[in-house]
Amino acid sequence: MEVRSQISMVFHLDKCIGCHTCSIACKNIWTDRKGAEYMWWNNVETKPGTGYPTRWEDQSIYKGGWEKNNGSIVLRGAGKRRGLTNIFYNPNLPVIDDYYEPFTYKYLDLIESPEGDDQPTARPISLITGEPIDIKMGPNWDDDLSGTPDYARNDPNMEGLSQAEQEVMFQLERMAFFYLPRICNHCLNPACVASCPSGAIYKRGEDGVVLINQEVCRAWRMCVTACPYKKSYYNWFTGKSEKCILCFPRLEAGLAPACMHSCVGRIRYLGVMLYDASKIQSAASANTESLIQQQLDMILDPFDKNVIRAAKMNGIADSTIHAAQFSPVYKYVKKWKIALPLHAEFRTLPMLFYVPPLLPVMATVKQVDNTQQSEKMNPMAKYWDDNWLYDTSTKDLWGTLDQVRFPLKYLANMLSAGNEEFIKDKWKKLMAVRIYRRQVTVGDVSSEKVDQVLQDCGLTREDAEGIFYLTALARFEDRFVIPPAHREQAIELMDFTGDAKGEVGFGIKNPIRRGN
Amino acid sequence: MNAFDNFTLIALPYIALAVFLVGSIYRYTYRGFQVSSLSSQFLEGRRLFYGSVPFHWGVLFLFCGHLIAFCFPNSVLAWNSQPVRLMILEVTAFIFGISMLIGLINLFIRRYTTPRLKFVTNQMDFVLYVVLITQTFLGLWIAYNFRWGSSWFSSLLTPYLYSIFKFQPEISGIVPLPWTVKLHIIFAFLIIGLIPFSRMIHFLVPPIDYIWRPFQQVMWNWNRKKVRSPGAEWSVHRPKNN
Numbered sequence: 001m002e003v004r005s006q007i008s009m010v011f012h013l014d015k016c017i018g019c020h021t022c023s024i025a026c027k028n029i030w031t032d033r034k035g036a037e038y039m040w041w042n043n044v045e046t047k048p049g050t051g052y053p054t055r056w057e058d059q060s061i062y063k064g065g066w067e068k069n070n071g072s073i074v075l076r077g078a079g080k081r082r083g084l085t086n087i088f089y090n091p092n093l094p095v096i097d098d099y100y101e102p103f104t105y106k107y108l109d110l111i112e113s114p115e116g117d118d119q120p121t122a123r124p125i126s127l128i129t130g131e132p133i134d135i136k137m138g139p140n141w142d143d144d145l146s147g148t149p150d151y152a153r154n155d156p157n158m159e160g161l162s163q164a165e166q167e168v169m170f171q172l173e174r175m176a177f178f179y180l181p182r183i184c185n186h187c188l189n190p191a192c193v194a195s196c197p198s199g200a201i202y203k204r205g206e207d208g209v210v211l212i213n214q215e216v217c218r219a220w221r222m223c224v225t226a227c228p229y230k231k232s233y234y235n236w237f238t239g240k241s242e243k244c245i246l247c248f249p250r251l252e253a254g255l256a257p258a259c260m261h262s263c264v265g266r267i268r269y270l271g272v273m274l275y276d277a278s279k280i281q282s283a284a285s286a287n288t289e290s291l292i293q294q295q296l297d298m299i300l301d302p303f304d305k306n307v308i309r310a311a312k313m314n315g316i317a318d319s320t321i322h323a324a325q326f327s328p329v330y331k332y333v334k335k336w337k338i339a340l341p342l343h344a345e346f347r348t349l350p351m352l353f354y355v356p357p358l359l360p361v362m363a364t365v366k367q368v369d370n371t372q373q374s375e376k377m378n379p380m381a382k383y384w385d386d387n388w389l390y391d392t393s394t395k396d397l398w399g400t401l402d403q404v405r406f407p408l409k410y411l412a413n414m415l416s417a418g419n420e421e422f423i424k425d426k427w428k429k430l431m432a433v434r435i436y437r438r439q440v441t442v443g444d445v446s447s448e449k450v451d452q453v454l455q456d457c458g459l460t461r462e463d464a465e466g467i468f469y470l471t472a473l474a475r476f477e478d479r480f481v482i483p484p485a486h487r488e489q490a491i492e493l494m495d496f497t498g499d500a501k502g503e504v505g506f507g508i509k510n511p512i513r514r515g516n
Numbered sequence: 517m518n519a520f521d522n523f524t525l526i527a528l529p530y531i532a533l534a535v536f537l538v539g540s541i542y543r544y545t546y547r548g549f550q551v552s553s554l555s556s557q558f559l560e561g562r563r564l565f566y567g568s569v570p571f572h573w574g575v576l577f578l579f580c581g582h583l584i585a586f587c588f589p590n591s592v593l594a595w596n597s598q599p600v601r602l603m604i605l606e607v608t609a610f611i612f613g614i615s616m617l618i619g620l621i622n623l624f625i626r627r628y629t630t631p632r633l634k635f636v637t638n639q640m641d642f643v644l645y646v647v648l649i650t651q652t653f654l655g656l657w658i659a660y661n662f663r664w665g666s667s668w669f670s671s672l673l674t675p676y677l678y679s680i681f682k683f684q685p686e687i688s689g690i691v692p693l694p695w696t697v698k699l700h701i702i703f704a705f706l707i708i709g710l711i712p713f714s715r716m717i718h719f720l721v722p723p724i725d726y727i728w729r730p731f732q733q734v735m736w737n738w739n740r741k742k743v744r745s746p747g748a749e750w751s752v753h754r755p756k757n758n
Binding site for chain 2: 193194203240484510
């Protein structure tokens, strides 16, 4: 057993309101620089939708991640042979148009235009060339547009859904969508690290953050291809690749990453998990059906005496083990088992987990007669003249589970490598917590029914209360359990980040001279 | 032997080599952030193929060819002792030379006709194109007009280059050579001298260790086997990336 610690995350998709505050917080701190304008280390996608860069999940286009080959795994579009022979021209590199051409507006024209017959306008200009452009794409261009043919219908997760199922999903009155916020997954088997010819990318042993050493990166561009989540970005100006750093300067100071700190819906949780690094290879090369189970099996119980002993032998600090015991991520992923990794079939063992959305997926929309209700309303009140009812009630125990507005297959393609039972299991648990809470707060559900529901999905009342607390009431220190970084023991960590002002991430100290 | 020959064939090589050595080490050590191939594929990913691939494979083969003739002149002469083998070597090298020239011209046209690339192009890039295209053209010209260069390189130029590296420069053998050959030598040293000041620096950092490196890299800021041991004395552990 080789115990290591990993700072890991859970995003609760039911709580995401798609406000993009996380993206803006990240952009303002890290990527508001020349060459990085198009990068969104954190982005939020509407699902079903094509995402950013367009159709990133379709590895037949982007050739990211690992694939199985005779019992072992190889990088799909990079690797030693492919990476070195394609080093002069990478045939699988996405170009800027696959993301979008960064732009701004000529705001000064609004003020400085000479007097004339027409109102002055702020024309969009490219942030690369400075020339006026027609904006064709943006980082969240598909925001809330799940019903439109351009986006939802091109979602790679639709694979395996029958034509009828797809059509049903897109009927306007049944249409449902949810948001998928994404950052770097800080994988245990990162494809970007494995693909980097110059060895610039590494995983930090202490906390598992995956970083690109800007001094060693030589612009061989293989990480951009290899990362199946397209979370490694090439800075076209400095000639270096960059990626999400999990705000490690903030983490080392005990602060939550900017995207998580700013999250309006409080959907994000961060904590330490201990895992067995000796199982990485076998877990990453498991059969598709057992991928997720094997990944979950790698995660160790921080209360187990043997695990604690092995962790101490491996130099993990007491404070880190303590943080692992209070980790909200451990609770979601291992204790309650309601969070799943995104696209486990890419075989990078991502350490960012998602609680699958229950709403709006589980609700049904019924046609009802609302006239009686409308008559009761004060005429001054807003009069809502429609007769649809957005119904989330549960008459039968698992009634709506079979009438979901999203085919299970769709979410299974995204979060459980195609295994529908996994999603069903998580949904049942989330439903059970709702039924339990309804009994507590409203009281119109019988105690026996609640017990039966909880028993069905293997939860206790204590678990249900815990899930409810962490989902709905959790305070800052419950959501973010950040272990002390122990800067006193490490030179790299001892560098005061303020001293690095003017260096990469805070700007560039040794400027690259390119262009005019 | 006049002052011009002395300058271009003795002084220039030493200046170029000194600048190359000091400049490259300085840039690698103190300006690591500026050591990059500065790829522009991200801004223009289609036409690059027709420039970058023929250029790089051409220059790689020709560089190795010149290096082999420099390191093992007798083996090259022995190989060339049969006309068929000489022909094979010369024709192959010439084809790679043409591939390099075509690649360079494609790269040149691409860089100056794609609007976006204007913003990642500096003056040094232009100098590089001019120098490299001239050098490649000169090489092809020499290969065509003064036949069997692989043989006379080994018997004339290799002793000259050896004399340079032995700090006993001896140019009497190459002074009578045609001016095109001398120009080729001058441009070669010019290119060496330009390496630390241009994107050619990436030629010094080829990712060869990737072949035997394990795929995954984990770096520790402390020695994790010792950090918890009360007996171990405190020491500064500097990770290899820092």
